[in-house]
Amino acid sequence: MNTVSTLPFSISRLPAFNDNYLWLIDDGRRAITVDPGDAKVVKNALIERDLKLDYILTTHHHGDHTGGVSELQAEFGAEVIGPDSTNIPQVTQTVNDGQMIELLGIAFTVITVPGHTLDHIAYFAPASxxxxxxxxxxxxxxxxxxxxxVFEGSFAQMRHSLDKLKVLPKDTRIHCAHEYTQANLNFAKVVEPNNPVLTQRIKIVSEQRANNIATVPSLLADELATNPFLRYDKTAVIAAASQRLNKKNLVGDEVFAAIREWKDNF
Incomplete structure (x- = not known):
């Protein structure tokens, strides 16, 4: 367990499987877990910190995000919050786009982000x-x-979902679910070889991974400067997509689809 924030609330990153990160938020007594794919990993963290699990947040139905839900729900009686999806039958409270929920005194806003799956949602908490x-x-x-x-949705849906996230405050900490950063940035460098901010980020991330240091959470500001899927409207990314397809005058969805399919085969 790696604690990444220690204010009145602690946020801990729980490594699981090959490259997953499960998340634990606690106030020293009670806890929220996000996407608990492995119940044992979460239980060990709860025991270590002597915490009671009150809430389970799910973002989508894939097993590496939900595999531990039933066991944790049964053992702790935790409320399970998630999308209105028949693929996550354990959910006891469904939430919708724009809905605000208060858990342990933290106000989360739900953002629907279909694309990876059709039921995918995200949870945003403002600065406090x-x-x-x-x-x-x-x-x-x-x-x-x-x-x-993009497994279930369309490229256009995924682009629109990311557009909803890219307008959040630039100092937002992005708690994603996998340690894919180094491979992602290696691809980004092919798309934008002349991006100096990207070059510097690759250097930092390479050093982190060489020392087995996690690269997550990241800052939205860094994503806006280096992540090609948030930069599909930038001249260099459009040019790379156009060259890839040998096609001119690409527009937003076409650029996004081109780089997503490119990454799928990278």
Missing amino acids: NALGQPLLFCGDTLFAGGCGR
């Missing part, structure tokens, strides 16, 4: 004395340096 910087739990929609594959 208790949390410090604003934070986002976005599952597999926005990654550090990249975005999730």
Whole structure:
């Protein structure tokens, strides 16, 4: 367990499987977990910190995000919050776009972000004395340096979902669910080889990973400067997509689709 924030609320990153991050938020007594794919990992963290699990937040139905929900729900009686999806039958409170929920005194706003899956949602909490910087739990929609594959939705849906996230405060901490950053940035460098901010970020991330240091959470400001899936409207990214397809005058959805398919085969 790696604690990444220690104000009145602690936010801990729980490594699981090969490259997943599960998340735990606690006030020293009670806890919220986000996308608990592995119940044992979460239970060990709860025991270590002597915490009671009150809430489980789910972003989408994939097993590496929901695999531990039933066991944790049964053992702790936690309320399970998530999208209105038949694929997550354990959900006890469904939430919708723009809905605000208060958990342990933290006000989260729900943002629907279909694309990776049709039921995908994210949870945003604004800056506060208790949390410090604003934070986002976005599952597999926005990654550090990249975005999730489009499995169920359309490229246009995914682009629109990311557009909803890119307008959040620039100091928002992005708590995504996988350690994909180095590979994502290697692709980004092919798309934008002359981006100096990207070059510097790759250097920093390479050093972090060489020392087994996590690169998540990231800052939205860094994503806006280096993540090609948030930069599909930038001249260099449009040019790269056009060259890839050998086609001129690409517009937003076409650019986004081109770089997403490019990344799928990278």
